[in-house]
Amino acid sequence: MANPSILILAGDGIGPEVMAEVKKIIGWYDAKRGITFDVSEDLVGGCAYDKHGTPLHDDTMAKAQEVDCVLLGAVGGPKYDNLDFSVKPERGLLRLRKEMDLYSNLRPAQCFDALADFSSLKKEVVAGLDIVIVRELTSGVYFGEPRGIFTEGNERVGINTQRYTESEIARVARSAFEMARRRNNKVCSMEKANVMESGILWRQVVQEIHDKEYPDVELSHMYADAGAMQLCRWPKQFDVIVTDNLFGDLLSDAAAMLTGSLGMLPSASLGAPMANGRPKALYEPVHGSAPDIAGQGKANPIACVLSFAMALRYSFDLGDEATRLEQAVEKVLAEGVRTADLMGPESGTPVSTSAMGDAIVAAL
Amino acid sequence: MANPSILILAGDGIGPEVMAEVKKIIGWYDAKRGITFDVSEDLVGGCAYDKHGTPLHDDTMAKAQEVDCVLLGAVGGPKYDNLDFSVKPERGLLRLRKEMDLYSNLRPAQCFDALADFSSLKKEVVAGLDIVIVRELTSGVYFGEPRGIFTEGNERVGINTQRYTESEIARVARSAFEMARRRNNKVCSMEKANVMESGILWRQVVQEIHDKEYPDVELSHMYADAGAMQLCRWPKQFDVIVTDNLFGDLLSDAAAMLTGSLGMLPSASLGAPMANGRPKALYEPVHGSAPDIAGQGKANPIACVLSFAMALRYSFDLGDEATRLEQAVEKVLAEGVRTADLMGPESGTPVSTSAMGDAIVAAL
Ligand SMILES: CC(C)[C@H](C(=O)O)[C@@H](O)C(=O)O
Ligand SMILES: CC(C)[C@H](C(=O)O)[C@@H](O)C(=O)O
Numbered sequence: 001m002a003n004p005s006i007l008i009l010a011g012d013g014i015g016p017e018v019m020a021e022v023k024k025i026i027g028w029y030d031a032k033r034g035i036t037f038d039v040s041e042d043l044v045g046g047c048a049y050d051k052h053g054t055p056l057h058d059d060t061m062a063k064a065q066e067v068d069c070v071l072l073g074a075v076g077g078p079k080y081d082n083l084d085f086s087v088k089p090e091r092g093l094l095r096l097r098k099e100m101d102l103y104s105n106l107r108p109a110q111c112f113d114a115l116a117d118f119s120s121l122k123k124e125v126v127a128g129l130d131i132v133i134v135r136e137l138t139s140g141v142y143f144g145e146p147r148g149i150f151t152e153g154n155e156r157v158g159i160n161t162q163r164y165t166e167s168e169i170a171r172v173a174r175s176a177f178e179m180a181r182r183r184n185n186k187v188c189s190m191e192k193a194n195v196m197e198s199g200i201l202w203r204q205v206v207q208e209i210h211d212k213e214y215p216d217v218e219l220s221h222m223y224a225d226a227g228a229m230q231l232c233r234w235p236k237q238f239d240v241i242v243t244d245n246l247f248g249d250l251l252s253d254a255a256a257m258l259t260g261s262l263g264m265l266p267s268a269s270l271g272a273p274m275a276n277g278r279p280k281a282l283y284e285p286v287h288g289s290a291p292d293i294a295g296q297g298k299a300n301p302i303a304c305v306l307s308f309a310m311a312l313r314y315s316f317d318l319g320d321e322a323t324r325l326e327q328a329v330e331k332v333l334a335e336g337v338r339t340a341d342l343m344g345p346e347s348g349t350p351v352s353t354s355a356m357g358d359a360i361v362a363a364l
Numbered sequence: 365m366a367n368p369s370i371l372i373l374a375g376d377g378i379g380p381e382v383m384a385e386v387k388k389i390i391g392w393y394d395a396k397r398g399i400t401f402d403v404s405e406d407l408v409g410g411c412a413y414d415k416h417g418t419p420l421h422d423d424t425m426a427k428a429q430e431v432d433c434v435l436l437g438a439v440g441g442p443k444y445d446n447l448d449f450s451v452k453p454e455r456g457l458l459r460l461r462k463e464m465d466l467y468s469n470l471r472p473a474q475c476f477d478a479l480a481d482f483s484s485l486k487k488e489v490v491a492g493l494d495i496v497i498v499r500e501l502t503s504g505v506y507f508g509e510p511r512g513i514f515t516e517g518n519e520r521v522g523i524n525t526q527r528y529t530e531s532e533i534a535r536v537a538r539s540a541f542e543m544a545r546r547r548n549n550k551v552c553s554m555e556k557a558n559v560m561e562s563g564i565l566w567r568q569v570v571q572e573i574h575d576k577e578y579p580d581v582e583l584s585h586m587y588a589d590a591g592a593m594q595l596c597r598w599p600k601q602f603d604v605i606v607t608d609n610l611f612g613d614l615l616s617d618a619a620a621m622l623t624g625s626l627g628m629l630p631s632a633s634l635g636a637p638m639a640n641g642r643p644k645a646l647y648e649p650v651h652g653s654a655p656d657i658a659g660q661g662k663a664n665p666i667a668c669v670l671s672f673a674m675a676l677r678y679s680f681d682l683g684d685e686a687t688r689l690e691q692a693v694e695k696v697l698a699e700g701v702r703t704a705d706l707m708g709p710e711s712g713t714p715v716s717t718s719a720m721g722d723a724i725v726a727a728l
Contacts, residue, residue: 076558090558120597125484141505141526141560148561155530158565162505162526166519192613194440194454196505197512201522228614229621232596233484249556250592250614257593 003036004316005067009044009060009096012080012089013289014299014353015073021301021357022071022308025325028361035321040067044096045075045089045289055092064096068274069281069315071308072096074289089289097137100280102269103168104175105137105248106310107286109235109255112264114333115342119260121232129259131238132183134176135248137269139168140198142245162198164244169205175270176242177214186218186239190227190247202244224251231255256286263287263300263341266307268314281315283307293340297352300339302329305360328363332356367400368680369431373408373424373460376444376453377653378663378717379437385665385721386435386672389689392725399685404431408460409439409453409653419456428460432638433645433679435672436460438653461501464644466633467532468539469501469612470674471650473599473619476628478697479706483624485596493623495602496547498540499612501633503532504562506609526562528608533569539634540606541578550582550603554591554611566608588615595619620650627651627664627705630671632678645679647671657704661716664703666693669724692727696720 006026010019029035042048042060049055055075064070075089085091096102111119111129119126144161151157173189180187189206191199203221210219222230224247230237231254243251256265265287271280285303293299306329313322333342337359340350351359370390374383393399406412406424413419419439428434439453449455460466475483475493483490508525515521537553544551553570555563567585574583586594588611594601595618607615620629629651635644649667657663670693677686697706701723704714715723 085561085564088558094559120486120489121484122486144523149565152529156565156569157527157529158560158562159508160526160560160562162524163521165516165521192610194452195458196522196524197449198522198524200449201513201520205520225613225617228592228618229626232618232621246556246610247614249589250611253589254592254596254618257596262593 003038005038005040006311007063007067007070008039008041009070010041010073011044011075011289012046012077013074013291013294015075015289017294017297017299017353018285018301018304019071019073021353021360022304024357024361025305025308025364028364029321032364033321035318044072044092046077046080048092049080049083049087049089053087055087055089056095061095061099064100068276068278069283069311070096071311072282072284073304074285074287076289077291077294094142096282097269098143100282101138101271102280102282103136103138104172104270105135106179106268106270107133107135107248107252107256108265108267109133109252109259110261110265111259112261112330112333115261115264117260117344118342119258121258121260125234125236126259129235131235131255132179132240133248133252133255134172134179134240134242135252136168136172136244137248138245139164140245162196162246164198164202166201166205169202170209173206173209173242174213176240177210177217180217180240181214184239185216188220188222188227188238188241190222190224190241190243190251192224193221194223206242227251228254231258252286263339264302264306266303266310268307268310270314278315281311283311297354298340298350299353300341301353301357305329305357324364328360331363332359367402369402369404370675371427371431371434372403372405373434374405374437375408375439375653376410376441377438377655377658379439379653381658381661381663381717382649382665382668383435383437385717385724386668388721388725389669389672389728392728393685396728397685399682408436408456410441410444412456413444413447413451413453417451419451419453420459425459425463428464432640432642433647433675434460435675436646436648437668438649438651440653441655441658458506460646461633462507464646465502465635466644466646467500467502468536468634469499470543470632470634471497471499471612471616471620472629472631473497473616473623474625474629475623476625476694476697479625479628481624481708482706483622485622485624489598489600490623493599495599495619496543496604497612497616497619498536498543498604498606499616500532500536500608502609503528504609526560526610528562528566530565530569533566534573537570537573537606538577540604541574541581544581544604545578548603549580552584552586552591552602552605554586554588554605554607554615556588557585558587570606591615592618595622616650627703628666628670630667630674632671632674634678642679645675647675661718662704662714663717664705665717665721669693669721688728692724695727696723
C-alpha cells in the first residue's frame with residue numbers, strides 16, 4: 001500500500017517558519033516510528049501570486065484533490081493588500097475550501113493550563129476551557145450569488161448573498177452532533193433566526209436532524225449576538241457550538257482569543273469521505289500570517305504542530321499518535337519552554353521557533 | 365412653544381418595570397426643574413401582538429413619527445417564540461428602526477468604576493473602558509431583498525441579502541466621525557473586505573468620506589473577525605468603532621458584556637433631522653426583555669435611565685441635564701446601592717427596581 005500523502009502549503013508570513021517545525025516532526029515519525037508520509041510541497045496565497053499571478057495555481061488545486069490531506073500555514077500580508085479582490089491571497093484558501101468541499105471546520109478553543117494567565121479573561125473564567133466550534137465553511141455569504149459592486153442610478157451598491165440549502169445545513173449539523181457524542185454530548189446552534197430567514201431554516205434543519213438522528217445529544221439554540229455575549233461571559237457553559245460560515249468566523253476568533261492561547265490553536269476542515277474512506281481534509285493553525293514578526297524566528301509553531309496532530313487523528317486514524325504529540329507539547333510547556341507570545345513582560349528569554357520545534361521533537 | 369414630546373413604548377418582560385423608573389425621573393424634571401415633557405404611551409412587541417395581532421400597530425408607528433423621540437423598553441419573550449416570523453415581537457422594533465430611518469445606532473461600551481470587578485475580563489483590561497460602537501441600523505442583511513425560504517428541487521433554501529449603497533455607508537460614517545471629534549478623534553471601521561464585496565465598498569466609502577470631510581480624524585480599518593478578537597484582548601485600543609448592521613449586532617453585544625455593566629448600558633438610534641432640527645430618535649437599553657426575572661422587581665433600571673439621559677443630550681439639547689442624571693447614577697452606585705445583577709455572591713441584600721429608581725431621584 002502506498003504511504004499516506006500530505007501536501008504542504010506553507011503560504012506567507014510566518015507560514016514557512018512554523019511549517020518547518022512540523023516537517024521535523026514528520027521526520028521524527030518516519031525515523032522513529034516507521035510511519036512514513038509522502039510529503040509534497042507547493043505554494044498558496046501571496047507567494048503563489050508572486051510566482052504565478054494567482055493565489056492558487058490549477059496544478060496545486062489538482063494536487064490538493066489527490067492527497068490524503070493538506071497542511072496549510074497561513075496566507076496574506078500587507079504587500080498584497082492592494083491586489084484586486086479576485087487574486088488576493090485569501091482567494092487561494094477560499095478556493096481550496098470550496099473545491100475540496102470542506103464543509104465542516106472544527107475549531108477547538110482550549111485553554112492550556114500553563115497559559116491560563118495569558119487570557120484577558122479572569123483565570124477562573126477560562127482555566128480548563130475546552131470547547132469546539134464547528135463552523136460551516138463552504139457556503140453562506142462567503143460564496144452566495146449574486147455578489148459584487150454594482151452601479152444603481154448614480155451610486156455604487158455592494159451586494160452579497162447569504163444562502164443555505166437544507167442539505168448544507170444538515171451535513172454540518174451531523175458533523176457537530178458526531179463531535180458532541182465523542183465529547184460531552186451537548187450542541188448549541190447559533191444563528192439570527194429572529195432577523196434572518198436563512199437563520200430560521202438553519203434552526204429548523206438542525207432541530208430536525210437532532211430529533212431524527214441524534215435525540216441523545218442535548219441541543220439548544222441561541223441567537224448569535226447572545227452567543228457572542230455568552231462566550232465572553234462564561235464560555236465553559238458550551239461543549240460544541242455549530243454555526244454558519246460568517247458567524248463562525250467571528251465567534252471562533254473571539255473564542256480563540258479568550259483562551260489566551262491563540263498561538264496554540266489548530267483547526268481541521270473536513271469534507272466528505274474519499275474513495276479510501278478518509279475525509280477530504282485541510283489542517284491549519286487558527287492564527288494568521290503575522291507579517292509583523294515573519295522571518296524573525298519568533299513565531300510559535302505549536303498551533304501548526306497541533307494541526308498536524310489533528311491530521312494524525314482525523315485523516316490517518318492515528319489517534320494514539322495524535323495524543324502522543326499533544327502530550328509532548330504539554331510537556332514542553334510544563335517545562336517552561338516559551339516562544340515570545342507565551343511570555344509575560346518580565347519572564348526571561350523566549351526560545352526561537354526552531355528551538356520550540358526541537359523541544360517538541362525531544363519530548364516525543 | 366409646545367412641550368417636547370416623548371412616546372414611551374415599554375414593551376415586554378422587564379420593559380415596563382424599568383420604564384416605570386424613567387417615568388419617576390421625568391416627573392422629577394417636571395416638578396423640580398420646570399422641564400415638562402408631553403409623554404404618551406403605547407404598545408410594542410409581544411404585548412402589541414396580544415392586543416392587536418401585530419407587534420406594532422400602524423397608529424403607534426404614526427405616533428412614533430410625530431414625537432420628538434421614542435423611549436423603548438424591551439421586546440420579546442418565550443411566549444412569542446413560536447409566532448410566525450412576520451409578527452414576532454422583534455418585527456415591531458425593526459419596523460420602527462426602518463420607517464423612522466434610524467440609521468445610526470450609538471452603543472457606548474463603558475465600564476463603570478464601581479463595577480469593574482463584574483467583568484469576566486481582568487480588571488486592568490476593562491477599568492476605565494469607554495468606547496462607542498456606531499452600528500448601521502436600517503440596511504444590510506437585516507433588510508436586503510430577496511429574502512425568504514424557498515424550495516429548489518426537492519429541498520428548502522434560506523436566503524438573505526446583504527446590500528449597502530454608497531449613501532447608506534456615507535451617512536453612518538459621517539455619524540461616526542462626528543462622534544469621534546467629540547471624543548478622542550479615532551475611528552476604526554470593521555468589515556470583511558477580504559471576503560465580501562459589500563465590505564470592499566464599505567471600506568472604500570468610509571475612507572473617501574474620511575479623506576474628503578474628516579481628514580483630521582484618525583481612521584483605521586480592521587476585519588470584523590480580528591475586531592472581535594481585539595475587543596476581547598484589549599478593548600481600550602478603540603475609541604469609536606463603525607460597522608454594519610449584522611457585525612454591529614454581534615460586536616456591540618460582546619463589547620457590552622465585556623464591560624461587566626450590561627444592565628447599565630444605554631443606546632441611541634438616530635436618523636435625519638426633522639423639521640424642528642431634532643434628529644429622529646429612539647432610545648433603548650442594550651439589554652433585552654429578560655423574561656426570567658420579569659415581574660419580580662429585580663431588574664436594573666439604570667440602562668433605561670441612562671437611555672433617557674442620552675435623549676436629554678441628543679434630542680433635547682440638554683447636555684447639562686444629561687450629565688446631572690449620569691452623575692446621579694454614579695453617586696448612587698458609589699454609595700453601594702445595587703440591584704441583584706450588580707452584586708457578587710456574598711455582598712448583602714440587593715435593592716428592588718423601584719428602590720433603585722427612588723435612589724436615583726433622591727441623588728438628583
Ligand atoms: C483569511 C480569511 C479568508 C478567513 C475567513 O474569513 O474565513 C480567516 O479569517 C479564517 O477564519 O480562516
Ligand atoms: C431584537 C433584535 C431584533 C435586535 C437586533 O438583532 O438588532 C437586538 O439584538 C439588538 O441588537 O437590538
